[in-house]
Each structure stands twice: as structure tokens, then as C-alpha cells.
Amino acid sequence: MAIGNLHLSIRQSFKPIFIKSLFKSPTVKFAVSNTFFKNNDSSFNFTRSFGSTGTHNNSMNTANQIDWDTKFKTVNAIEVEPQYDGPKFDDRIITKEFIEEMIEHFKNQKKIHKKYAYQVRQFYDFINIFKINGVPSETNMYLFNGDFIDRGLYGFEVILTLFAYKWLYPKSFYLTRGNHEHINVAKNYGFEKEVNTKYSEIMFEYFAETFETLPLANLINEKILVVHGGLSNRDITLDDIKNIYRFKGYVPANSLMEYLLWSDPRKKHGCDIGKRGGIGIGFGPDITENFLKRNNLDLLIRSHEAKKEGYEIEHNGKCITIFSAPNYCGIYKNKGAMINITSDLKLTFKTFDAVTYPKQHEY
Numbered sequence: 080m081a082i083g084n085l086h087l088s089i090r091q092s093f094k095p096i097f098i099k100s101l102f103k104s105p106t107v108k109f110a111v112s113n114t115f116f117k118n119n120d121s122s123f124n125f126t127r128s129f130g131s132t133g134t135h136n137n138s139m140n141t142a143n144q145i146d147w148d149t150k151f152k153t154v155n156a157i158e159v160e161p162q163y164d165g166p167k168f169d170d171r172i173i174t175k176e177f178i179e180e181m182i183e184h185f186k187n188q189k190k191i192h193k194k195y196a197y198q199v200r201q202f203y204d205f206i207n208i209f210k211i212n213g214v215p216s217e218t219n220m221y222l223f224n225g226d227f228i229d230r231g232l233y234g235f236e237v238i239l240t241l242f243a244y245k246w247l248y249p250k251s252f253y254l255t256r257g258n259h260e261h262i263n264v265a266k267n268y269g270f271e272k273e274v275n276t277k278y279s280e281i282m283f284e285y286f287a288e289t290f291e292t293l294p295l296a297n298l299i300n301e302k303i304l305v306v307h308g309g310l311s312n313r314d315i316t317l318d319d320i321k322n323i324y325r326f327k328g329y330v331p332a333n334s335l336m337e338y339l340l341w342s343d344p345r346k347k348h349g350c351d352i353g354k355r356g357g358i359g360i361g362f363g364p365d366i367t368e369n370f371l372k373r374n375n376l377d378l379l380i381r382s383h384e385a386k387k388e389g390y391e392i393e394h395n396g397k398c399i400t401i402f403s404a405p406n407y408c409g410i411y412k413n414k415g416a417m418i419n420i421t422s423d424l425k426l427t428f429k430t431f432d433a434v435t436y437p438k439q440h441e442y
């Protein structure tokens with residue numbers, strides 16, 4: 080129940096600096112979305128999530144100061160009215176049935192009770208991904224690559240479903256933080272208003288707090304780095320990424336954290352200030368190539384930009400943008416895309432169009 084548990088679930092999952100999926104199965108799949116991939120093979124099971132918990136720097140470790148027990152008790156005391164007909168779960172144990180019922184409930188334009196929402200965008204396009212590729216499970220891995228919110232009417236439903244799956248399948252369901260998973264961005268681009276309308280300011284604050292726990296990068300089979308935005312203008316290593324302290328409550332200007340969340344590839348060699356008014360940088364093919372060589376990697380996968388065909392391959396095949404929200408914001412007419420990845424790191428792209436969704440719920 081409690082968002083406390085959801086937080087903890089995520090915090091505990093990412094507490095070690097590296098997460099390595101220990102799960103082995105003949106049908107392991109892996110996917111990344113707003114970005115995502117998918118894999119149909121067994122040996123594909125090395126996924127690491129980066130981002131320091133900052134335990135080396137206790138004076139700044141605000142996340143550890145959160146009183147999870149009090150939060151849990153407060154949420155646990157919330158009464159569920161007898162007329163509530165939505166999904167429930169008990170004893171802080173989320174279930175597959177709860178998530179499936181929750182998705183049905185959302186499809187029918189209903190809310191789930193705040194007691195459960197505390198705990199745990201294109202929502203219809205989002206769940207269409209599971210229709211195309213199968214629902215997440217211990218054998219059907221997914222990685223979603225940030226910017227889960229601020230994109231239309233159903234950001235809350237999308238991110239709650241993502242968090243619920245992360246909670247249910249911590250070893251086979253992965254998320255990367257996007258630039259929108261930040262309190263100030265979420266205030267300016269719609270998520271705060273959406274959550275205030277559907278629930279309350281407290282609910283928004285809980286979510287904003289949870290965003291900080293999301294890792295800034297994931298590493299697949301030691302060879303593919305997945306970040307939301309891009310690279311730095313400095314000669315960074317994976318250790319530099321691993322050592323980022325991400326619980327500051329803000330993204331420091333011109334920091335590696337900012338670049339990972341906000342940068343975009345560019346065609347020319349070198350770096351420039353980028354195309355977003357000074358947030359993040361533009362990085363060229365030489366930057367990507369040198370970064371990959373320095374870190375013994377094969378490929379960079381990132382998101383952050385809508386693409387007409389849902390994806391774009393740049394930098395001599397070394398930098399791929401994947402974007403899985405089709406007809407982005409209802410106006411871009413772009414396809415959505417996903418990547419399937421096999422154990423020998425062969426990539427297959429799948430593109431798809433937007434689905435129709437009910438429009439009566441404006442807020």
C-alpha cells in the first residue's frame with residue numbers, strides 16, 4: 080500500500096550502484112521505451128542501473144531522511160469507502176491481478192483509490208505496447224527510458240502502471256529517469272495539474288520525490304548504455320555516471336546529470352550548446368565514438384526526441400534514438416517504435432501507430 084513501500088521498493092532495488100539481473104530463463108525478453116527494447120533470448124540478463132545513492136555523502140542524502148515508517152502508517156490508516164469498486168491489495172504486497180485490474184479500471188476512465196495510488200500519457204498507446212509485445216513478467220523484460228509524464232491526459236495512469244510493474248518485477252522491469260521526471264519540469268508541463276485534478280498536491284509531491292530514485296542510466300550486457308538524453312562534453316567514464324549523487328532535489332547546471340538527461344546528438348563532430356536554450360549539449364559522432372571506446376561499449380541508446388519513424392540511427396550506427404509514443408501529443412503524426420534485443424545484442428526495430436482513445440476527460 081503506501082507510496083512508502085513503492086519508494087522503498089525502488090530505492091532498495093537501486094541501492095547497490097550496479098543492479099545485475101540474476102534472472103535466467105529461456106524466454107527472457109528485454110525492452111526499452113519512450114524508448115524501449117525487447118529481447119527474446121535467454122542469456123540476455125545483465126542489466127545494471129546506474130546512479131549513486133549518495134551514501135558516501137550523508138550530508139546531502141535527503142532521500143535517506145524520508146521517514147518511510149511514518150508514511151506507511153499514514154497511508155495504511157486511510158479508509159477505503161465501501162462503494163469503491165476498484166482493485167485492492169493487502170499487506171503491502173502488490174499482485175499481478177491488481178495491476179491487470181488497475182489497467183482495466185484506467186481504460187474505463189476510473190480512478191483507483193488514493194490508498195493504492197499512494198502506494199504504487201498516452202496511456203492507451205502505452206498499454207498497446209504490452210498488447211504488441213506481451214505483458215511484463217519475470218520472463219518478459221522491459222526497460223522504459225524516461226519521460227513517462229507530461230504528455231497528455233494520462234500521465235498519472237502511465238507512471239502508476241510503470242511503478243506497479245517495477246514493484247512487482249524488480250529484476251525484470253527497468254526504468255530510466257527522463258528530464259521530465261523532475262519536480263520543476265513536472266510543474267511546468269502538465270503533470271502537477273493532472274495529479275492535483277485527479278488526486279491532490281500531496282500525491283504530486285510523493286511522485287516528485289519518487290522520481291529522484293530512478294536511475295540515470297542502465298547498462299545492458301556490459302555493452303549498451305541506455306540514457307534518456309545523451310553524453311557529456313568531457314571524457315567521462317561509467318564510473319563518473321555511477322558516482323553521480325542524484326538526490327539533490329535539483330539538476331545542477333552544466334553537470335553530467337544534466338547532460339545525461341537533456342543532451343541531443345548532432346551531426347557535426349564536437350560539442351555545442353545544443354538546441355534547447357542551454358540545457359544539455361549537442362554531441363557529435365566523435366564524442367559518441369570516443370565515449371564508447373573509452374568504456375569498452377558497443378552502442379548508446381537514448382530517447383528524448385520524437386522521431387518520424389519512431390527511431391533514428393546516427394553517429395555511424397553508434398547512437399540510436401528510440402521513441403515509443405506514436406502521434407506524440409496528438410499532433411506529431413510520428414510512429415512509435417521499440418527495439419527487441421537478442422542475447423548477442425542484435426537489434427530489431429518494431430514500429431506502430433497510435434490507437435484511439437476516449438477524449439471526454441479533459442482536465
Ligand SMILES: [Mn+2]
Binds near residue numbers: 257307382383384
Ligand atoms: Mn526528454
